[in-house]
Amino acid sequence: MERLDKFLCDSSAGTRSQVKGIIKAGCVTVDGKVEKDPGAKIDPDTQAVCLNGEQVTGAKRLVVMLNKPAGFITATEDKNDRTVMELLPKELQGRGLNPVGRLDKATEGLLLFTNDGDLLHRLISPRKEVPKVYYARHEGTANEADVTAFAAGLTLGDGTVCLSAILEPLGPGESRVTVCEGKYHQVRRMMASRGLPVTYLERQQEGKLTLGDLPRGKIRLLTEEEIRDLEEK
Ligand code: URA
Numbered sequence: 001m002e003r004l005d006k007f008l009c010d011s012s013a014g015t016r017s018q019v020k021g022i023i024k025a026g027c028v029t030v031d032g033k034v035e036k037d038p039g040a041k042i043d044p045d046t047q048a049v050c051l052n053g054e055q056v057t058g059a060k061r062l063v064v065m066l067n068k069p070a071g072f073i074t075a076t077e078d079k080n081d082r083t084v085m086e087l088l089p090k091e092l093q094g095r096g097l098n099p100v101g102r103l104d105k106a107t108e109g110l111l112l113f114t115n116d117g118d119l120l121h122r123l124i125s126p127r128k129e130v131p132k133v134y135y136a137r138h139e140g141t142a143n144e145a146d147v148t149a150f151a152a153g154l155t156l157g158d159g160t161v162c163l164s165a166i167l168e169p170l171g172p173g174e175s176r177v178t179v180c181e182g183k184y185h186q187v188r189r190m191m192a193s194r195g196l197p198v199t200y201l202e203r204q205q206e207g208k209l210t211l212g213d214l215p216r217g218k219i220r221l222l223t224e225e226e227i228r229d230l231e232e233k
Contacts, residue, residue: 004028005038007049010096010115011056027052063222063230064088064097064113067214074102074111084111087217100124101182109134109203110211112222123230129163129180133205134187136177138196142169146194150177156189165190 008019008028020038022028028035029050030042042049049056066087068074073081076098084099096115100123103111114120122128150167166178175196177187188198204211208229214220222230 001041001043003038004030004035004040004042004049007042007044007058008051008056011058012094012096013051013056022051029053061116061119061227062092062095062097062114063116063119063227064092064219065209065211065214065222066111066113066219067211067216068103068108068111069217070106070108073105074099081105084113088113088219092219103203104185104188104201107201107203108216109201110206110209111203112206112209119227119231124182130207131178131180131205132182132203134177134179135202135204136175136187136191136198137173137200138175138191138198139173140196141172142167142175142194142196146196149194150190154190154193156193160189162186162190 005016005019005023008014008022009016013019014022023038024036026034026036029048030040031047035042044058066084068084068087071082072084072087075081075083076085077083085093085097088097097113098115098117098120100112100114100120103109112123114123123130147167147169150165153164154162156162160183162183163179163181165180166176168176168178170176175191177190179186179190183189187201191198209222209226
């Protein structure tokens, strides 16, 4: 069961306040009867919701993976910078997609979007502890003491305490970093706190999802199976 106004909103009938107005004006029926309560609970699988006599079939749940290039900020709009929304193809614009979490302007790689608000909140909850894997190029070379410090949970300069994380040195100036949270500039700040300032950062994996051969700047829709996997996390 879900609220009538949310169902109509998710079906792109309008914004939450527009939809409330439409419902209160008596334009919406549920199983043939006018429903004027925006908070009425409906079951979209068994009940017919009509707007001005036309049945509303509900929004298809979408989860989109983008291979983000540098130079775009993770926001739905911005006065100064280009946003990741511009990278969604036309047919996916205006479908209620929002970025899941955030990549910095300079960071590249895996960024998810969804039009399902509940899924979005579940995915960004730190309690979920979805591991996110980053490839970093940085100054200096990571050593065993850095690996141990990451595993113990770093405390950053401003007192921010990080959960245990995995640092894998790959060679001079190159490391793989796995973190389970999404604090502001987290990987860059963790690396800087060990004297290893990051010069390039790419998110390669989130949970089981990897970029695969998705080209930079391109998107693909997740399959139902991939979405179910995400939900199980
Ligand atoms: N950590 C960062 O520092 N930046 C990102 O974009 C993601 C994780």
